[in-house]
Amino acid sequence: MAVRTLEESAERLLSFDELRAQLRAVGEERYHHKHPFHLLMHEGRLSREQLQAWALNRYYYQSMIPIKDAIILSRGTDPEFRRAWRKRVIDHDGDAASEGGIKRWLKLAEATGLEPDQVRAGTGILPATRFAVNEYLNIVRSRSLLEAVASSLTELFSRDLISLRMEKLRQHYPWLSGGLDYFEARLTQAPEDAHYAVNYVYENAKTRGQQELAIQALRDKCDILWAQLDALYFAYVQPGWPPPGAFRI
Amino acid sequence: MAVRTLEESAERLLSFDELRAQLRAVGEERYHHKHPFHLLMHEGRLSREQLQAWALNRYYYQSMIPIKDAIILSRGTDPEFRRAWRKRVIDHDGDAASEGGIKRWLKLAEATGLEPDQVRAGTGILPATRFAVNEYLNIVRSRSLLEAVASSLTELFSRDLISLRMEKLRQHYPWLSGGLDYFEARLTQAPEDAHYAVNYVYENAKTRGQQELAIQALRDKCDILWAQLDALYFAYVQPGWPPPGAFRI
Numbered sequence: 213m214a215v216r217t218l219e220e221s222a223e224r225l226l227s228f229d230e231l232r233a234q235l236r237a238v239g240e241e242r243y244h245h246k247h248p249f250h251l252l253m254h255e256g257r258l259s260r261e262q263l264q265a266w267a268l269n270r271y272y273y274q275s276m277i278p279i280k281d282a283i284i285l286s287r288g289t290d291p292e293f294r295r296a297w298r299k300r301v302i303d304h305d306g307d308a309a310s311e312g313g314i315k316r317w318l319k320l321a322e323a324t325g326l327e328p329d330q331v332r333a334g335t336g337i338l339p340a341t342r343f344a345v346n347e348y349l350n351i352v353r354s355r356s357l358l359e360a361v362a363s364s365l366t367e368l369f370s371r372d373l374i375s376l377r378m379e380k381l382r383q384h385y386p387w388l389s390g391g392l393d394y395f396e397a398r399l400t401q402a403p404e405d406a407h408y409a410v411n412y413v414y415e416n417a418k419t420r421g422q423q424e425l426a427i428q429a430l431r432d433k434c435d436i437l438w439a440q441l442d443a444l445y446f447a448y449v450q451p452g453w454p455p456p457g458a459f460r461i
Numbered sequence: 462m463a464v465r466t467l468e469e470s471a472e473r474l475l476s477f478d479e480l481r482a483q484l485r486a487v488g489e490e491r492y493h494h495k496h497p498f499h500l501l502m503h504e505g506r507l508s509r510e511q512l513q514a515w516a517l518n519r520y521y522y523q524s525m526i527p528i529k530d531a532i533i534l535s536r537g538t539d540p541e542f543r544r545a546w547r548k549r550v551i552d553h554d555g556d557a558a559s560e561g562g563i564k565r566w567l568k569l570a571e572a573t574g575l576e577p578d579q580v581r582a583g584t585g586i587l588p589a590t591r592f593a594v595n596e597y598l599n600i601v602r603s604r605s606l607l608e609a610v611a612s613s614l615t616e617l618f619s620r621d622l623i624s625l626r627m628e629k630l631r632q633h634y635p636w637l638s639g640g641l642d643y644f645e646a647r648l649t650q651a652p653e654d655a656h657y658a659v660n661y662v663y664e665n666a667k668t669r670g671q672q673e674l675a676i677q678a679l680r681d682k683c684d685i686l687w688a689q690l691d692a693l694y695f696a697y698v699q700p701g702w703p704p705p706g707a708f709r710i
Contacts, residue, residue: 339684340691343592346599435588442589443688446695 226423228414234427235410239369242434245376249441249449254376256384258449260325263385265448267321269341271331273440274317274394276345278304283352284360296408303401316394323391340443344436351432355425362413362426363433367406374398475672477663483676484659488618491683494625498690498698503625505633507698509574512634514697516570518590520580522689523566523643525594527553532601533609545657552650565643572640589692593685600681604674611662611675612682616655623647 226234244250249266252258258266281300288294306312321331330336352360374395381388417423475483493499498515501507507515530549537543555561570580579585601609623644630637666672 339681340589340593340688343596343685343688344589347592347595350595350599432588436592439589439592439692442695443691446691450699 223420225417225420231414231417231423231427232410235365235368235430238427238430238434239366242431242438243366243369243373244434244437244441245369245373247438247441247445249445250373250377252449254380254384256380258385260385260387262444262448263388264321264324264326265444267317267324268326268331269337269440269444271317271321272334272337272341273345274304274314275334276349277313280348280352283349284357284364287352287357287360293412300405303397310397313394313397316397320388320391320394323388338443338447341440344439344443348433348436351429355429356422358413358416358422359425359429361409361416362429364409365406365413365430366433366437367402368410370402370406371399374402472669474666474669480663480666480672480676481659484614484617484679487676487679487683488615491680491687492615492618492622493683493686493690494618494622496687496690496694498694499622499626501698503629503633505629507634509634509636511693511697512637513570513573513575514693516566516573517575517580518586518689518693520566520570521583521586521590522594523553523563524581525598526562529597529601532598533606533613536601536606536609542661549654552646559646562643562646565646569637569640569643572637587692587696590689593688593692597682597685600678604678605671607662607665607671608674608678610658610665611678613658614655614662614679615682615686616651617659619651619655620648623651 239245249258253263253266278301281297281304285294285297285301288297302310302312304313306315318328318331322328348363351363355363378392378395381392413423413426417426488494498507502512502515527550530546530553534543534546534550537546551559551561553562555564567577567580571577597612600612604612627641627644630641662672662675666675
């Protein structure tokens with residue numbers, strides 16, 4: 213009987229609150245707010261050069277976000293969905309009223325002392341950055357639209373991390389303070405986007421199996437963010453440790 | 462005039478020997494024979510557990526090789542080419558006469574003390590391994606067939622590394638000696654495959670620009686191998702350093 217009950221519970225659709233709680237639990241375990249590279253950053257223990265390496269590498273991630281969102285846009289058959297999702301492309305690429313997230317990230321990189329042209333060209337970024345970010349494109353291309361949308365749900369967690377980061381960057385690296393427009397804008401954009409996406413996932417996951425696939429997509433996205441910081445830490449800080457969930461010796 | 466001469470030399474098609482020399486130079490700079498993880502391995506300084514982590518993670522690479530080759534096969538419009546290339550799928554997946562490279566790698570993993578089923582399932586592999594290997598699939602899918610073929614040319618360098626590795630594994634880790642069939646087979650397979658591929662690249666790169674794209678594909682493939690060892694080193698050894706060609710601080 214116990215087995216039967218387990219099976220039933222495995223098949224039962226999660227309520228909105230349960231789904232949201234499970235998504236939040238993924239963030240608690242795997243989101244990169246816990247990564248030692250960020251901990252060092254928030255303690256003021258990174259050098260200007262280490263922040264340059266971060267800004268340079270993460271630019272590749274930033275530059276691929278609107279491409280990622282355009283792939284999702286291209287897969288949406290519902291005009292309502294596309295009208296909602298295209299906001300993200302505009303947020304990053306800009307319009308007449310706003311310079312957009314990519315340019316704002318370039319300003320941050322410039323505030324670290326990098327040349328914007330060098331950052332835009334991507335010279336010297338870690339191959340591991342490219343591989344991790346390209347995996348994000350693989351996921352939104354090759355999995356279901358539901359999973360592609362769910363993979364954006366790290367935005368559920370980003371507001372808290374960004375608030376903390378802005379405070380700590382201003383405190384420990386005051387020379388960076390002029391470059392924080394990117395984070396300022398994300399403080400409102402990310403929660404709006406997460407709100408839409410979490411509702412989309414709840415409404416479009418029709419079985420428990422689909423809900424589990426959505427949760428897994430968020431786990432995989434967290435791994436993509438985490439691996440980018442691992443690569444930075446390994447290349448520019450030290451020493452090493454395995455990421456969450458990996459083989460341990 | 463000097464500029465003119467430079468431009469002319471940039472446009473001039475490389476001879477077979479020049480092309481081969483440039484490909485070899487890529488290997489000298491970037492192939493993973495120089496990676497500190499391999500150096501430790503060859504000095505007998507890895508533990509059984511570290512060799513387990515290596516065998517487990519590299520199994521993911523091995524398991525994707527015939528898929529990578531099947532993608533290349535699917536892109537070849539010439540039956541002659543496909544007849545030559547399909548050998549690679551058979552080498553890894555096996556046939557009536559041979560168990561194939563994937564099963565041989567499982568035997569190696571088993572010799573380290575891992576359960577073959579765990580290895581096959583991929584539980585606990587580093588996300589960075591998956592991202593790097595998946596990038597290899599991206600390359601053979603999205604670039605020209607010429608570049609896809611050229612990305613296999615790390616086989617130009619693998620015989621020397623495998624010979625050395627077999628000697629060192631037997632010397633330092635004698636308990637692994639029963640698991641070396643994979644490497645034994647590659648000693649003859651890899652040079653045959655490299656011979657075919659380097660000729661293919663020479664004959665099908667019709668401009669200097671195409672030759673440069675082929676050389677770049679090999680560079681990118683080397684980065685894929687290197688990043689896999691970085692991830693292992695960072696997770697299971699220490700401390701860190703940036704890979705060749707990356708931003709330095």
